Amino acid sequence: MSISESILSDHERKNLAILETVRKEGPLSRTDISKTTKFNIVTVSNYINSFIKQGLVLEKGLDASSGGRRPEIVELNPSFGYVVGVDLSLERISVVLADLSARIISKASAPRPREDAEGVVNALLDLIAEVIKKSGKEHTKVRGVCVGASGVIDKEAGTIHCTEGTTSIYVPLATLIEQKFDVPAFIENDATAASYGEWCLSLGHVADIKSMIYMYSGVGCGIIIDGEIYHGSSGSAGEPSIKWSEEKPLCDQGPACALMPWVLDLGMGQQVLDAVKRGTQTKIAVTDGVVEMEDIFRAARDNDPLAMEVIKRAGSNLGMKVAFIVNLLNPGVVMIGGGIEQAGSLLIDSLKKAIRDYAFDEMANAAKIVPARLGDDSVSLGSASLVIRGVFAQS
Numbered sequence: 001m002s003i004s005e006s007i008l009s010d011h012e013r014k015n016l017a018i019l020e021t022v023r024k025e026g027p028l029s030r031t032d033i034s035k036t037t038k039f040n041i042v043t044v045s046n047y048i049n050s051f052i053k054q055g056l057v058l059e060k061g062l063d064a065s066s067g068g069r070r071p072e073i074v075e076l077n078p079s080f081g082y083v084v085g086v087d088l089s090l091e092r093i094s095v096v097l098a099d100l101s102a103r104i105i106s107k108a109s110a111p112r113p114r115e116d117a118e119g120v121v122n123a124l125l126d127l128i129a130e131v132i133k134k135s136g137k138e139h140t141k142v143r144g145v146c147v148g149a150s151g152v153i154d155k156e157a158g159t160i161h162c163t164e165g166t167t168s169i170y171v172p173l174a175t176l177i178e179q180k181f182d183v184p185a186f187i188e189n190d191a192t193a194a195s196y197g198e199w200c201l202s203l204g205h206v207a208d209i210k211s212m213i214y215m216y217s218g219v220g221c222g223i224i225i226d227g228e229i230y231h232g233s234s235g236s237a238g239e240p241s242i243k244w245s246e247e248k249p250l251c252d253q254g255p256a257c258a259l260m261p262w263v264l265d266l267g268m269g270q271q272v273l274d275a276v277k278r279g280t281q282t283k284i285a286v287t288d289g290v291v292e293m294e295d296i297f298r299a300a301r302d303n304d305p306l307a308m309e310v311i312k313r314a315g316s317n318l319g320m321k322v323a324f325i326v327n328l329l330n331p332g333v334v335m336i337g338g339g340i341e342q343a344g345s346l347l348i349d350s351l352k353k354a355i356r357d358y359a360f361d362e363m364a365n366a367a368k369i370v371p372a373r374l375g376d377d378s379v380s381l382g383s384a385s386l387v388i389r390g391v392f393a394q395s
Contacts, residue, residue, distance in 0.1 A: 319354020
């Protein structure tokens with residue numbers, strides 16, 4: 001198995017389940033692990049003993065006991081190895097180096113070069129080298145690299161087809177990383193990486209949640225079903241839009257527009273520019289014909305009418321797209337991320353209303369709508385978490 005493998009054997013699943021339990025809940029006893037994982041105590045003991053021999057799990061001492069023999073407790077050795085997670089977004093490249101508990105040790109970022117694929121690849125390789133150097137950790141202890149990238153991913157070829165106006169990378173990016181750093185590397189869709197990070201690091205402790213959809217703004221989604229990432233047959237699942245061109249308009253407004261491809265800010269920036277051209281007064285900053293989402297959100301917090309209007313409209317439009325996905329997949333949680341969650345309740349409330357209006361009651365009532373929690377590190381930490389998953393499964 002490679003660290004990027006999505007389908008796990010029974011042995012690998014047990015490795016992952018036991019080590020994730022130790023990571024999230026440790027220090028704890030073998031009996032506690034058995035209760036959480038539902039594996040019998042003999043199986044748990046055999047696996048834990050193997051992990052201790054490897055140095056991946058440490059013996060912590062004896063737990064308190066209400067009577068009888070005091071159980072020995074164990075915990076994860078987070079410095080057993082380190083992982084690198086990359087967020088290759090449309091605007092920036094952000095890289096983190098984390099330990100096996102997903103604690104960030106070092107990070108670095110830079111604007112994404114616009115000129116060609118070679119410039120993007122070189123910048124990415126330089127940033128990976130930078131975080132390894134800044135961490136002060138031995139290069140040989142880096143267990144792998146995952147790049148979470150915007151666009152349609154060909155996992156076999158390791159290439160990225162960007163669906164917006166940035167350079168597509170039709171070079172074997174994963175292979176280039178492996179050759180330079182002598183570690184396993186793989187590419188993942190950014191929404192999928194973010195969804196896995198949120199699942200592991202902010203939702204994984206909630207036992208009754210079995211499925212989740214992570215909306216990376218309106219441009220992509222990550223799908224978790226029964227605690228596993230759904231990649232689809234070619235590894236490209238999670239594109240919530242159809243191919244569309246202005247020559248064949250789908251619609252002017254309404255629910256059918258949910259099928260159209262959107263930009264990351266859900267069109268809020270363009271709506272502000274159009275309103276300003278019409279003479280609308282606003283507190284939203286416009287710099288060289290560009291409107292940043294953060295400036296819209298800031299103005300909305302200051303009760304700017306235009307900012308509040310475009311945020312509500314964006315939430316409503318996104319809610320139509322989410323309603324379709326909720327009807328199709330019936331998830332327990334829909335998490336809103338990609339930066340738009342920073343708009344707060346103004347966007348979330350209008351999104352929830354649209355879901356109630358357009359999704360069937362049974363599905364709408366079952367879906368809990370929550371904002372993403374990992375912030376700007378969601379993709380890079382999610383990518384790092386995917387490497388940790390591979391390390392755990394292979395142990």
